[in-house]
Amino acid sequence: MEEIKEFIPTPLQVKFASMYLNVDKKTTQEQIAKQIGVSRRTIYTWLKNTNFRNWLNSKKLELINESLIDILKVAIRKAKTGDYNFCKMILEMAGAYTPGMKLDTGQTELIKIEVVQSQAQAQIKKEGENEDNTDNTAV
Numbered sequence: 269m270e271e272i273k274e275f276i277p278t279p280l281q282v283k284f285a286s287m288y289l290n291v292d293k294k295t296t297q298e299q300i301a302k303q304i305g306v307s308r309r310t311i312y313t314w315l316k317n318t319n320f321r322n323w324l325n326s327k328k329l330e331l332i333n334e335s336l337i338d339i340l341k342v343a344i345r346k347a348k349t350g351d352y353n354f355c356k357m358i359l360e361m362a363g364a365y366t367p368g369m370k371l372d373t374g375q376t377e378l379i380k381i382e383v384v385q386s387q388a389q390a391q392i393k394k395e396g397e398n399e400d401n402t403d404n405t406a407v
Contacts, residue, residue, distance in 0.1 A: 275319040280304055284311065285327050337392060344385045362387055 277285070287293075287300045301308050314320045347354035359365035 275323045277320065277323055280306060281314060281320065281323075284314070285324055288324075289327055289331055291331070340388060340392070344388075358385075358388075 283304045284300055284306075287295060287303065288297070295303075297311050298308050301311050315324075343354050343358055347358045356365055
């Protein structure tokens with residue numbers, strides 16, 4: 269049986285990923301190629317490689333997961349100010365919204381949002397504990 273090897277990116281691929289996934293600075297692949305000293309064709313070749321794409325996608329997911337709590341906090345804060353779209357989104361995430369439901373963004377909804385917020389925080393905490401348990405058993 270053939271052993272599956274883990275993809276190990278080159279230092280240039282790591283540098284590319286770091287710049288490509290930088291949400292604070294918008295750069296094109298061509299600009300990144302120039303900055304790290306490779307051709308656009310090299311980056312194109314990397315992106316055609318399934319192992320590299322899978323690795324890059326895993327880095328994207330890590331970035332998203334690291335940002336989830338901050339994103340949720342912003343969404344809840346906006347919902348608490350009465351923003352209809354954020355109220356709806358938070359309620360949908362909690363499974364407490366059905367199509368056609370009227371949303372009064374007054375005090376009643378703020379109370380519902382606070383309940384949803386506490387449910388979301390409990391879920392995030394539970395997922396974090398599950399990750400800790402998974403990390404400990406994956407030795």
